[in-house]
Amino acid sequence: MSDWIEITQLDEIPVLGSRVVKTDDMDIAIFRTSDDRIFAVKDACPHKQGPLSQGIVHGTSVTCPLHSWKIDLASGEALGADEGCTNVYDTKVENNMVYLRMPVD
Amino acid sequence: MKQNLVLIGNGMAGVRTLEEVLKLEPEKYNITVFGEEPYGNYNRIMLSPVLASEKTIDEIMLNDEQWYSDNNITLHKGIKVTGINRARREVIGEDGTTAPYDRLIIATGSTPFMLPIPGADKYGVIGFRDISDVDTMLEASGKYNKAVVIGGGLLGLEAANGLMKQGMDVTVVHLMDRLMERQLDKPAAKMLQKSLESRGMKFLMEHATEEILGDERITGLRFKDGTEIKADLLVMAVGIKPNFTLGQESGLHCERGIVVNDTMQTFDPRIYAVGECVQHRGIVYGLVAPLFEQAKVAANHLVEHGIGRYEGTVTSTKLKVTGIELFSAGDFSGDEHTEEMVFQDIAGGNYKKLVVRDNKIIGAVLYGDTIDGTWYFQMMKDGTDISEFRNTVLFGQHHLGDSGHGDETRVAAMADSAEICGCNGICKGDIVNAITEKKLFTLDDVRAHTKASASCGSCTGLVESLLAHTLGGDYEDAPSKKPMCGCTDYTHDEVRSGMIQHELKTMPAVRDFFEWKTPDGCPACRNALNYYLLCAYPEEYEDDSQSRFINERAHGNIQKDGSYSVVPRMFGGLCTPSDLRAIADVADKYNVPEMKVTGGQRIDMFGIQKEDLPAMWKDLSEAGFVSGHAYGKAMRTCKTCVGDTWCRMGTQDSTGLGVKLEELTWGSWMPHKYKLAVSGCPRNCAEATIKDFGVVCVESGYELHVGGNGGIKVRVTDFLTKVETEDEVLEYCGAFSQLYREDAHYLERTAPWVERVGLKKIKKAIIDDEKNRKALHARFLISQKPAQIDPWKAHADGKNANEFAPIVIT
Ligand code: SRM
Numbered sequence: 001m002s003d004w005i006e007i008t009q010l011d012e013i014p015v016l017g018s019r020v021v022k023t024d025d026m027d028i029a030i031f032r033t034s035d036d037r038i039f040a041v042k043d044a045c046p047h048k049q050g051p052l053s054q055g056i057v058h059g060t061s062v063t064c065p066l067h068s069w070k071i072d073l074a075s076g077e078a079l080g081a082d083e084g085c086t087n088v089y090d091t092k093v094e095n096n097m098v099y100l101r102m103p104v105d
Numbered sequence: 106m107k108q109n110l111v112l113i114g115n116g117m118a119g120v121r122t123l124e125e126v127l128k129l130e131p132e133k134y135n136i137t138v139f140g141e142e143p144y145g146n147y148n149r150i151m152l153s154p155v156l157a158s159e160k161t162i163d164e165i166m167l168n169d170e171q172w173y174s175d176n177n178i179t180l181h182k183g184i185k186v187t188g189i190n191r192a193r194r195e196v197i198g199e200d201g202t203t204a205p206y207d208r209l210i211i212a213t214g215s216t217p218f219m220l221p222i223p224g225a226d227k228y229g230v231i232g233f234r235d236i237s238d239v240d241t242m243l244e245a246s247g248k249y250n251k252a253v254v255i256g257g258g259l260l261g262l263e264a265a266n267g268l269m270k271q272g273m274d275v276t277v278v279h280l281m282d283r284l285m286e287r288q289l290d291k292p293a294a295k296m297l298q299k300s301l302e303s304r305g306m307k308f309l310m311e312h313a314t315e316e317i318l319g320d321e322r323i324t325g326l327r328f329k330d331g332t333e334i335k336a337d338l339l340v341m342a343v344g345i346k347p348n349f350t351l352g353q354e355s356g357l358h359c360e361r362g363i364v365v366n367d368t369m370q371t372f373d374p375r376i377y378a379v380g381e382c383v384q385h386r387g388i389v390y391g392l393v394a395p396l397f398e399q400a401k402v403a404a405n406h407l408v409e410h411g412i413g414r415y416e417g418t419v420t421s422t423k424l425k426v427t428g429i430e431l432f433s434a435g436d437f438s439g440d441e442h443t444e445e446m447v448f449q450d451i452a453g454g455n456y457k458k459l460v461v462r463d464n465k466i467i468g469a470v471l472y473g474d475t476i477d478g479t480w481y482f483q484m485m486k487d488g489t490d491i492s493e494f495r496n497t498v499l500f501g502q503h504h505l506g507d508s509g510h511g512d513e514t515r516v517a518a519m520a521d522s523a524e525i526c527g528c529n530g531i532c533k534g535d536i537v538n539a540i541t542e543k544k545l546f547t548l549d550d551v552r553a554h555t556k557a558s559a560s561c562g563s564c565t566g567l568v569e570s571l572l573a574h575t576l577g578g579d580y581e582d583a584p585s586k587k588p589m590c591g592c593t594d595y596t597h598d599e600v601r602s603g604m605i606q607h608e609l610k611t612m613p614a615v616r617d618f619f620e621w622k623t624p625d626g627c628p629a630c631r632n633a634l635n636y637y638l639l640c641a642y643p644e645e646y647e648d649d650s651q652s653r654f655i656n657e658r659a660h661g662n663i664q665k666d667g668s669y670s671v672v673p674r675m676f677g678g679l680c681t682p683s684d685l686r687a688i689a690d691v692a693d694k695y696n697v698p699e700m701k702v703t704g705g706q707r708i709d710m711f712g713i714q715k716e717d718l719p720a721m722w723k724d725l726s727e728a729g730f731v732s733g734h735a736y737g738k739a740m741r742t743c744k745t746c747v748g749d750t751w752c753r754m755g756t757q758d759s760t761g762l763g764v765k766l767e768e769l770t771w772g773s774w775m776p777h778k779y780k781l782a783v784s785g786c787p788r789n790c791a792e793a794t795i796k797d798f799g800v801v802c803v804e805s806g807y808e809l810h811v812g813g814n815g816g817i818k819v820r821v822t823d824f825l826t827k828v829e830t831e832d833e834v835l836e837y838c839g840a841f842s843q844l845y846r847e848d849a850h851y852l853e854r855t856a857p858w859v860e861r862v863g864l865k866k867i868k869k870a871i872i873d874d875e876k877n878r879k880a881l882h883a884r885f886l887i888s889q890k891p892a893q894i895d896p897w898k899a900h901a902d903g904k905n906a907n908e909f910a911p912i913v914i915t
């Protein structure tokens with residue numbers, strides 16, 4: 001089993017924006033869409049490890065700030081003609097609190 | 106209940122209309138299609154390459170039968186519609202099939218015009234219009250040897266070329282004394298004829314056919330002058346006849362085609378018509394580009410969005426004969442009110458003619474080197490004033506400067522291994538392969554699949570030429586109206602003027618009004634809209650930081666490793682020992698790994714972690730620095746030289762004036778980056794003549810220069826005017842900056858903007874009209890009030906703290 005980790009209040013993530021969560025071994029980007037859905041992906045673009053958290057969020061995708069690959073937030077897959085994938089993590093929001101679930105290995 | 110939409114004519118215009126309808130509202134209609142031809146929808150213009158064995162039928166299929174079933178479309182293929190009952194709103198097929206409609210689209214195209222000469226009904230006499238004509242020709246080429254094509258126009262020559270490729274002995278019979286007289290002037294036509302003759306095509310010019318000889322099958326032709334020629338196959342390509350019988354019989358108003366209004370409706374508002382069978386504002390078209398635009402408009406009205414009018418199309422043509430480059434557009438013959446500019450090098454195989462009226466290109470004929478066809482055509486459509494570069498316009502766009510690639514930009518001649526996109530390392534071969542294998546049609550497709558031209562964009566022209574070159578006629582697909590981005594059908598100008606006219610003051614309001622197809626827009630349009638709103642409502646609009654590229658959101662340049670750079674503003678490049686000391690202290694305190702002097706006369710500190718930015722800015726701000734905006738689509742730097750304070754050649758205080766100009770303009774958000782410079786004399790040590798706004802001081806005053814660029818495509822400024830005082834320099838600078846801010850498209854720097862709108866328009870607004878100049882300057886000052894708040898200080902004081910603070914979990 002894995003546990004839900006409390007991250008931050010929903011309001012602390014800008015609409016169509018992101019926050020970076022630093023863990024011991026990597027950065028995770030948490031995104032908020034215009035309809036208040038929350039997604040979490042590893043903060044590294046499949047292209048050249050660009051920080052996806054710094055990209056522009058639109059619909060349920062983010063455009064990487066370095067070379068504009070478009071990444072689907074739900075699957076972590078590159079969209080359009082590009083190929084590649086970054087890890088995604090489960091999230092949930094309860095009572096305005098955002099939770100993240102890390103995989104157990 | 107879904108309504109019924111019926112389409113008559115399974116061709117290019119009709120099916121494109123359906124595609125547009127499905128894109129907008131896939132669930133709106135039950136769709137039924139009647140097509141006389143027994144196939145799905147194919148790319149008719151590619152029949153010529155099929156005939157020449159350069160493509161196969163499979164390759165030119167646009168929508169196979171699977172597409173119809175995937176989209177729940179009932180396809181009655183091979184069934185000709187013989188009647189429309191408008192009272193009962195029903196379409197009747199020749200086999201008795203009926204289909205009721207709420208809305209009907211007629212797209213019956215046209216038929217080849219067959220000369221009514223004796224014998225025209227014999228076997229072996231055909232037109233060139235559809236797959237079955239191509240089959241007939243291919244079959245004949247296997248059995249017979251002699252082919253004659255009547256008609257030396259586009260279609261006739263493509264047919265003749267194809268038949269020749271199939272091994273036939275081909276003679277083209279033409280009534281006029283020159284080929285393609287509707288597209289070419291005499292010299293170009295002569296060059297074309299010579300080149301085709303050298304490939305083995307024969308011509309009988311100024312020959313009128315009197316009779317077609319033979320029993321059942323054709324054996325030859327007799328001409329009016331009594332001479333005869335042998336023929337086993339005769340292709341008539343003398344013109345097309347809009348196919349509007351059905352419309353006429355059902356009582357719709359028809360003249361030379363079915364008459365439609367700007368929303369593509371016939372006189373019965375339930376019935377739309379598109380394509381070659383219609384007549385719009387008196388014009389019947391015979392090329393695909395107009396039809397595609399018509400399709401877009403018709404679809405918009407069919408789904409009841411009710412926006413968009415079709416207002417006619419300026420067309421251009423190319424001949425799809427491999428190895429012959431030919432481009433023609435607009436009025437190429439001119440009249441007493443036009444001038445001609447001609448470049449002629451017959452031996453070298455090059456000919457260019459531009460027809461110009463009031464300094465605007467209204468027609469172009471290019472033979473041989475057609476690479477600039479798209480450029481001339483764009484200027485024609487935009488009505489660009491060419492007076493400022495008249496003396497070089499014939500030499501093409503590359504002549505206006507593109508980092509000196511010069512003649513190497515001739516795509517056709519390039520090797521497959523030649524690098525086209527320097528940013529992404531993409532070669533010509535990669536692009537050509539992607540275009541052919543993945544069936545790419547547009548620049549955006551190529552960008553998505555190969556990344557070529559997706560970065561700095563300097564190779565866009567080359568990629569477009571490659572597309573045009575690889576696709577031949579297909580490329581006319583490109584719409585003449587370029588939408589802002591994939592999220593909308595509207596252009597920058599339409600959105601911008603509509604936004605002001607309808608007082609739309611928020612991004613959702615704009616997106617709603619202009620029917621955005623995506624909920625939040627995309628990075629391209631969000632950033633553009635944010636800027637347009639900021640420019641239109643400087644005192645009201647609240648900037649949306651999520652609609653800015655990260656550099657502008659974080660007020661630093663993101664580096665490849667995710668760190669940032671910090672460049673403090675140094676007004677006019679001036680600094681004091683204590684400034685330098687303060688920067689040095691900050692660099693020490695934050696362990697800056699590298700510093701350098703920038704090309705913009707300032708100091709750059711690299712490798713700063715994002716979370717350290719606010720604290721570092723705070724220290725800089727306390728030392729008196731503000732942000733240098735080295736990261737923004739904004740006013741950047743004002744480069745200066747020594748000037749008369751020290752320099753033995755200086756004529757004015759260039760450094761002092763530079764500081765004043767930078768104080769006036771700093772902080773201003775712009776359509777693109779915007780750079781200034783002031784040089785103290787014409788030796789021009791500050792490089793003022795490659796800046797967006799440059800000042801060159803002279804004894805008697807100040808020369809003002811605009812529209813320069815030292816970047817991807819070097820462009821020397823245009824001389825705007827000369828003024829006598831510093832105050833005037835400041836006023837002209839404010840006015841020019843504001844005109845650019847209000848008029849240019851987002852991401853269009855002053856250089857391409859000046860080229861697009863023409864210097865004349867800018868001079869008229871700023872030089873000739875004093876009142877307007879003062880008004881522009883005043884508006885610039887108003888917009889500067891909220892803009893000149895140092896973003897670094899604001900963030901150091903806690904604004905958007907979320908942006909910079911990571912959440913740490915362990
Ligand atoms: C730092 C600097 C290079 C240097 O160390 O000298 C620089 C660095 C960058 N330039 Fe530049 N340019 C710098 C002076 C120039 C100059 C020289 C000048 O300003 O006199 C030019 C040519 C002049 C001009 O703009 O006309 C220049 C033409 C460009 C261009 C091409 C612009 C164009 O319109 O063609 C780009 C790409 C763009 O803007 O799309 C660009 C883009 C960039 C970017 C922002 C690339 C990017 O998107 O990340 C670089 C950021 C590096 C970084 O991480 O900090 N840089 N760049 C210079 C900063 C000047 C400053 O003090 O603000």
Ligand SMILES: Cc1cc2nc3c(=O)[nH]c(=O)nc-3n(C[C@H](O)[C@H](O)[C@H](O)COP(=O)(O)OP(=O)(O)OC[C@H]3O[C@@H](n4cnc5c(N)ncnc54)[C@H](O)[C@@H]3O)c2cc1C
Pocket residue numbers: 113114115116117118119139140141142149150151152153184185186187212213214215233234235260263348351379380381382390391392393394396423425578579581
């Ligand atoms: C060989 C060739 C080369 C060309 N090259 C170029 C080029 O390079 N560039 C360019 O821009 N244009 C070119 N064109 C012109 C271009 O193909 C036409 O402008 C375009 O196809 C017209 O589209 P449309 O939908 O109006 O007509 P079509 O594509 O002809 O479609 C009309 C369809 O309606 C069907 N139909 C007609 N009457 C009925 C009925 N009563 N019931 C059911 N179905 C019916 C027809 O069978 C046909 O399939 C070329 C044309 C040809 C033939």
Ligand code: SF4
Pocket residue numbers: none
């Ligand atoms: S600083 Fe400018 S020229 Fe140098 S690599 Fe970056 S964008 Fe290219």
Ligand code: FES
Pocket residue numbers: 045046047048049050064065066067068069
């Ligand atoms: S690193 Fe993300 S697009 Fe290149």
